[in-house]
Amino acid sequence: MKKKLTWSLILTTFFLFLPQTVHAEEVQSSLANSIGWMTLIPPIIAIILAFVTKNVVLSLFVGIFSGTIIMQFYNDTNILMAIFNGFMDIVDYILNSLADPWNAGIILQVMTIGGLIALITSMGGAQAVAESLAKKAKGPISAQIITWALGILIFFDDYANALIVGPIMRPVSDKMNISRERLAFVIDATAAPIAGIALVSTWIGYEVGLINDAYQSIGQEVNAYGVFLQTIPYRFYNILMLLFVVVTSLTLREFGPMKKAQERARDTGLLVDETSEVETGDEEQEVLNKEKASIWNALIPIGSLIVFSFLGFYMNGRSEILSGDNSMLAQTITNAPLSFETIRETFGASDASIVLFQAALISSIIALVMGVTQDLFNFSKGIEIWVNGMKTLMITGVVLLLAWSLSSVMNELGTADYLVSLLGDTLPPVLLSSVIFILGAIISFSTGTSYGTMGILMPLAIPLATALQPGNPDFVIMSAGAVLTGAIFGDHSSPISDTTILSSMGAGSNLIDHVKTQLPYALAVGTISIVFGYLPSAMGLNIWIILPITFAATIAMVFILGRKVDTTEQS
Incomplete structure (x- = not known):
């Protein structure tokens, strides 16, 4: 069943390319504008295949392949030549990724x-x-x-x-x-x-350089490091995730797939899912x-x-x-x-x-x-x-190279540019920081890079926040914080992120099992960051009142959703 679904996804993607043709000069002006939502195909395929097949190398390879085919096909090439040339391009992307210092x-x-x-x-x-x-x-x-x-x-x-x-x-x-999934989560x-x-x-x-450049673009000279320090209280996801680990560790409360992983470790003694392959080369050294x-x-x-x-x-x-x-x-x-x-x-x-x-x-x-x-x-x-x-x-190393190559393909397709364009020209000020946080999460989840996401959004967020509320420096600082923490939220959750890959490797966990168990936790903390953090902040509530509220909400969520799983006690 899984094999049929995998090939269906691949073939469906190929046929999606057929309905339209775009002239070369249109491609040169902006590929992202020309193909729109199709720039999302490579990351979507890579992520879906990773969850379906649990084979990260295959999933990343097919994601890269789909991207190279799109670029070839929209360069006035027929579908057969697009497939052939797209395959040849994969080698160039991998070599360029390895050649990057x-x-x-x-x-x-x-x-x-x-x-x-x-x-x-x-x-x-x-x-x-x-x-x-x-x-x-x-x-x-x-x-x-x-x-x-x-x-x-x-x-x-x-x-x-x-x-x-x-x-x-x-x-x-x-x-x-x-369970190794739980260890990988704590590390990540x-x-x-x-x-x-x-x-x-x-x-x-x-981070400081991005803040400085963004303020200079609107003609303001600031102490960029000072602004960075002021963003820290608004980095809700970072702070709450660190708190979340402590609370769940002290209470041994888990929910979602992580609860099942911990119960498996407790009841069967299996620290990793026996149906999953650990891609890390985890071997016992004598x-x-x-x-x-x-x-x-x-x-x-x-x-x-x-x-x-x-x-x-x-x-x-x-x-x-x-x-x-x-x-x-x-x-x-x-x-x-x-x-x-x-x-x-x-x-x-x-x-x-x-x-x-x-x-x-x-x-x-x-x-x-x-x-x-x-x-x-x-x-x-x-x-x-x-x-x-x-x-x-x-x-x-192979997984990292493929992840970087996929990121390069999406960069050329303009995936991040397309996602940014969805922000629109008009947005209520009260929603700006939340939307920036969500958009940063989507971009970094799709591309696997927090650095790249910060570089894309920071030059947009600070000028936009200044324009929406010109006399409110705290509003601008909050928006900058939303960029930085939203990028980390998405990167922390993405199966094609290098830090996610390295964390699962260090823990000896299967990468996709690590992502599946970690994702609900990341989404839960991200939701609290928006509902109890960015929305009240945008409404003018003092940050030093908001932070204790977000702490209380995080602790309450663990007790409401979580159930105690002590792995040293038999059920």
Whole structure:
């Protein structure tokens, strides 16, 4: 039945291309205007197929293929040639995605951290950490709270969060019989949501830069970082999602597919759905000498990863700023190299993909030397373990490449532009922030990128909010906050988002199972963000009154919808 449905979806998509033809000059002016809603076909196909087949690679490939066919067909090509040329174009998109320095850095970072984790595991470090944490984690409540706390501590980058917390907490979580879907959710919910609002992170430069550019476009000079700080109380989704994790962890209350996953883990002992394939290459690494297993075999390499990441963010960002055109900022960094402003600006200007790869490589060398000096393995064996650890994450690299390629196809089709055009020219001020939040969520869910969504909406949101309520700076700040948090909401829920992919990989969960269980939670928190957050704010209610109300609504929702599932107790 599933196979028939899959092929029906593919064939239906192909035939949708046939009714219209558009001349080349019309395509060149604006493809999104020419084909309208058909720009949504690639992400819709990819997402539907992912849920139907649970095969992410196939789903992303078909999504890309449908997009390349659309572009070929609307370039005055017949359908057969469109199919042929569209297939050939797929290779170009994948090659271009791999050739992008940022993407290449992420792939190298992911694989290198995979090798590092393999070394740590083989030295017994992961086992020792798990045993140590297990003594503190007396049950599923404390295990989840510790996972949440680790996610908060690694606030500086969402990728590092997903890649570090999962392998550390997975053995502890497994011992408490917590489903891998639940672990993936806790990891994912403390990745982008905390990195997006952290005072210093790899996100900060991009977010502050967008705010500054948007204000300059309407002729206003502002302290962009100050505006960023003012948006934090309006980042309802980020704040409420962090609260939601704590409340559900403390009460053990679940609802929807997550409740079923937790009940499955409790009743059958199956941490993952036996009908689902875990695409992460999750394999047990042999501990070479259990008697020499030490917590320091994990703490030193992972601590090195964090320390060298911080140093790398500073040095890389500093170099970028000093070689740039902003002489005032360069002077500030030179005069006050360790000030908060300098650290903030250097972190924001750094290339996180390269820095984390470099830090992971140095940490891998440290782990390798530690293993050799402890006579756990020789250099040849250590390198073999490291390479095998990289191999286990090869499928993650493939999924990321396909997700980025799909994003490129949608960028050329103008998917985001079409969605933005749906906003219309007139909108009641009271609905602006809510609509921006929803539109940001739809775009980032469809494209799998929060950065891209922020870049599209911020230049529109601030001028529009200023025009609708010219004398109300809080209204403009609220709208900017809606852009930033709406983008994270959609990205957090999307099966083609890199952070979603990495979180499921780190937890050892099936990607689609992770999305299916997480999506209702994201929608619930997103709904509260609108109903109890953005609508009252737009009506003029004070933000410091609204925040406690949203907290109360989130807690009430957990108790109303949720039912307690203690995975350590048999039903």
